[in-house]
Amino acid sequence: EKGSYAHFMLKEIYQQPKCIGQTFVGKIANLDAIHIDIPNPMRQLVFVACGTSHHASMVGRYLVEQHAQIQVIPEYASEFIYRTCLLGPSDLVIAVSQSGETADTREALHTAIRAGAKTAGIVNVVGSQIARMAGQGMYLHAGPEIGVASTKAFTCQVTAMILLAAFLSKDPAFRADVIRTLPMVPPAMDQLLHNGHMHATIDRIVDAFKGATNALYLGRGMDYPVALEGALKLKEISYIHAEGYPAGEMKHGPIALVDTHMPVFFVLSRDAVLFPKVLINMEEVRTRGGRIITITDVADPLPTAVERVSEFLIRVPYIAPYTSPLLKVIPLQLISYRIAVAKGLNPDRPRNLAKSVTVE
Numbered sequence: 001e002k003g004s005y006a007h008f009m010l011k012e013i014y015q016q017p018k019c020i021g022q023t024f025v026g027k028i029a030n031l032d033a034i035h036i037d038i039p040n041p042m043r044q045l046v047f048v049a050c051g052t053s054h055h056a057s058m059v060g061r062y063l064v065e066q067h068a069q070i071q072v073i074p075e076y077a078s079e080f081i082y083r084t085c086l087l088g089p090s091d092l093v094i095a096v097s098q099s100g101e102t103a104d105t106r107e108a109l110h111t112a113i114r115a116g117a118k119t120a121g122i123v124n125v126v127g128s129q130i131a132r133m134a135g136q137g138m139y140l141h142a143g144p145e146i147g148v149a150s151t152k153a154f155t156c157q158v159t160a161m162i163l164l165a166a167f168l169s170k171d172p173a174f175r176a177d178v179i180r181t182l183p184m185v186p187p188a189m190d191q192l193l194h195n196g197h198m199h200a201t202i203d204r205i206v207d208a209f210k211g212a213t214n215a216l217y218l219g220r221g222m223d224y225p226v227a228l229e230g231a232l233k234l235k236e237i238s239y240i241h242a243e244g245y246p247a248g249e250m251k252h253g254p255i256a257l258v259d260t261h262m263p264v265f266f267v268l269s270r271d272a273v274l275f276p277k278v279l280i281n282m283e284e285v286r287t288r289g290g291r292i293i294t295i296t297d298v299a300d301p302l303p304t305a306v307e308r309v310s311e312f313l314i315r316v317p318y319i320a321p322y323t324s325p326l327l328k329v330i331p332l333q334l335i336s337y338r339i340a341v342a343k344g345l346n347p348d349r350p351r352n353l354a355k356s357v358t359v360e
């Protein structure tokens with residue numbers, strides 16, 4: 001039941017601190033409680049998934065490559081099925097799915113099994129088809145997700161990706177860091193969800209852009225999948241055409257779209273290498289009159305350049321580089337929800353969409 005919330009989507013957004021705790025609670029006490037039999041040696045790790053689950057897999061790529069030095073390929077399940085499959089016994093294929101019933105993901109898993117690859121699942125619904133076929137893996141324990149737009153499944157999947165990276169990592173310092181920092185995320189997320197200043201900024205963003213017909217979402221590194229997820233949320237429930245793009249690719253085409261009406265959401269990292277690069281991209285947009293909304297966890301004091309280019313600015317708490325998608329996605333979910341409601345749409349029942357897509 002929705003309880004005091006107007007929609008399931010809103011309830012599920014607010015459940016996220018509790019849900020991600022449920023994803024990691026049994027695992028951080030003992031990372032080896034994650035039972036995934038992996039090929040030894042492992043040639044590569046392939047994620048097969050659709051939609052939001054694909055975005056979580058993209059975050060997983062950065063984490064596993066960086067912390068476990070394993071080549072990772074996040075595949076769209078619907079494309080993977082029809083390509084030449086070059087997998088074999090030294091590859092691990094992980095199907096990522098909230099429902100565990102998505103037909104494309106199921107078929108991609110089937111292809112991997114036929115090719116003789118080792119398989120696993122990162123799934124929410126216990127006993128679902130994909131969970132049973134995969135034979136091993138991790139459950140999210142997010143509880144039922146009713147809202148058609150996936151919210152808590154995404155943050156729980158990203159949490160599972162952090163756990164997976166720690167499980168696969170040979171670096172004891174990283175493993176210890178994950179065990180120490182993950183419990184800090186739920187309280188930080190809760191604080192953010194109840195941050196009056198953020199909600200006041202979102203009010204202004206909703207007023208400014210509820211009539212928009214287009215929006216761009218840009219980020220680099222792990223902020224890129226977060227941008228993709230922000231854009232997907234906006235288009236599916238608010239029916240505003242939104243594109244997520246790697247910020248560095250913008251100059252290769254999409255910048256032509258920027259005019260004085262275009263909302264451009266930047267997911268801005270505090271990372272010493274990425275920060276100056278993204279700031280340059282922000283200045284390119286600002287020069288062309290684009291209206292910038294910045295979501296960032298940059299450290300205090302906020303560089304004045306960020307303030308200067310941002311018409312709207314939302315700051316989220318910082319815990320560790322690898323936890324940043326969990327917090328940065330929160331305002332993006334809320335903005336999409338609030339714009340849908342402001343337009344008189346029901347976010348729980350977006351047109352043309354079903355909760356689980358059981359056809360290919």
Ligand code: F6R
Nearest residue numbers: 051052053097098099102149150
């Ligand atoms: C977006 C959304 C979809 C699903 C996709 C995969 O909000 O809900 O993009 O993420 O259909 O579904 P699962 O994870 O159930 O396989």
